[in-house]
Amino acid sequence: MEYSLLDIFLSVLILFGGIFTFIGSLGLVRLRDFYSRLHGPTKATTLGVGSLLIASVIHFSTQETGLSLHELLITLFLFITAPVSAHLLSKAAIHLRVRSVAKLPAIIEETERSD
Amino acid sequence: MLNPANLLELAILIGQGLVTAALALTLWRLLSGPEKPDRILALDTLYVNAIALLVLIGIQRNSSLYFEAALLIAMMGFVGTVALCKYLLRGDIIE
Numbered sequence: 001m002e003y004s005l006l007d008i009f010l011s012v013l014i015l016f017g018g019i020f021t022f023i024g025s026l027g028l029v030r031l032r033d034f035y036s037r038l039h040g041p042t043k044a045t046t047l048g049v050g051s052l053l054i055a056s057v058i059h060f061s062t063q064e065t066g067l068s069l070h071e072l073l074i075t076l077f078l079f080i081t082a083p084v085s086a087h088l089l090s091k092a093a094i095h096l097r098v099r100s101v102a103k104l105p106a107i108i109e110e111t112e113r114s115d
Numbered sequence: 116m117l118n119p120a121n122l123l124e125l126a127i128l129i130g131q132g133l134v135t136a137a138l139a140l141t142l143w144r145l146l147s148g149p150e151k152p153d154r155i156l157a158l159d160t161l162y163v164n165a166i167a168l169l170v171l172i173g174i175q176r177n178s179s180l181y182f183e184a185a186l187l188i189a190m191m192g193f194v195g196t197v198a199l200c201k202y203l204l205r206g207d208i209i210e
Contacts, residue, residue, distance in 0.1 A: 003122045011126035014171070018130035021167050025137035028144050028160055034153055037144075041160040044137070049163055052130070052170045056182075059174050071182060074166065074189050081193040085159055088200035093152040095204050 006062060013055035020048035033101045034093050038086055045082045050075055127175045134168045155199045162192030 024044020031037045053071045060068035141164060145157035166185045173181035198208050 007121075007123045011122050014123075014126045014130045014174075017167065018133035018171075021164060022133040022137045022140075025140040025144075025160060025164065028157065029140045034150055034156070037153065038156060041141075041156065041163065044160065045163050049167050049170070052167050056170050056174055060179065063177075068179070070179075071170070074170075074182075074186055077186070077189050077193075078163070078166070081189075085193060085196040085200070088197060088204075089152055089156055089159070092155070092200045092203040093150070096151065098150045098152060 006058075010055050010059055013051045013058075017048045017050070017052035017055065020044055020051070024048060034098045035090065035100050035102070038090060038093075042082055042086055045078055049078060124175070127171055131168065131171050131175075134164055134171065138164045138168070151203060152200075155196060155203075158199070159192065159196045162188055162195075 021044045024041045027040025027043075028037055031040060053075045056071045057068060060071070138161065141157050141160045145154055145161065148154040148157055166188055169181045169185040169188070173179065173185070201208050
């Protein structure tokens with residue numbers, strides 16, 4: 001059985017993207033507190049969806065219709081918005097005083113106790 | 116059934132399985148998340164995974180229609196996440 005080099009490359013990219021998306025959600029379920037859970041899915045966004053979209057660009061560019069770059073719009077949009085939403089989420093969590101597994105600095109712990 | 120004569124189709128099927136499993140795990144976190152930000156984070160991850168699934172279906176069906184849906188989800192999902200976080204932070208969305 002003979003596979004073309006393009007098919008092998010696309011398959012590797014798709015598998016890589018799928019595995020990273022899965023690992024991101026696994027981290028969302030398995031990690032212990034909110035602040036570490038925040039870290040899992042951002043990798044799924046950049047690496048997982050990123051490589052899937054690169055695979056899509058290569059696949060549609062090698063069809064008869066010619067170069068197709070509009071998938072890069074989604075990549076660009078996700079890469080811009082992912083840090084913004086992560087920052088807002090962590091700000092909201094700090095505002096609500098969500099528990100963390102990390103110990104607070106001594107000075108903050110004192111003021112929290114006197115509250 | 117699976118047809119391993121076409122490597123790309125097999126890879127797409129495996130990728131779709133992985134992304135679907137990721138969607139299920141995220142849904143579990145959305146339903147059980149102990150804190151409010153956990154649920155918002157799960158919603159955020161849910162839409163990113165939905166984009167991944169739509170891109171895979173687009174490659175499988177060889178159609179660029181799915182791309183439009185993925186772009187819409189990317190834009191609307193971000194606005195939704197920001198609105199929910201703003202609501203938690205300020206108690207109001209548009210002040």
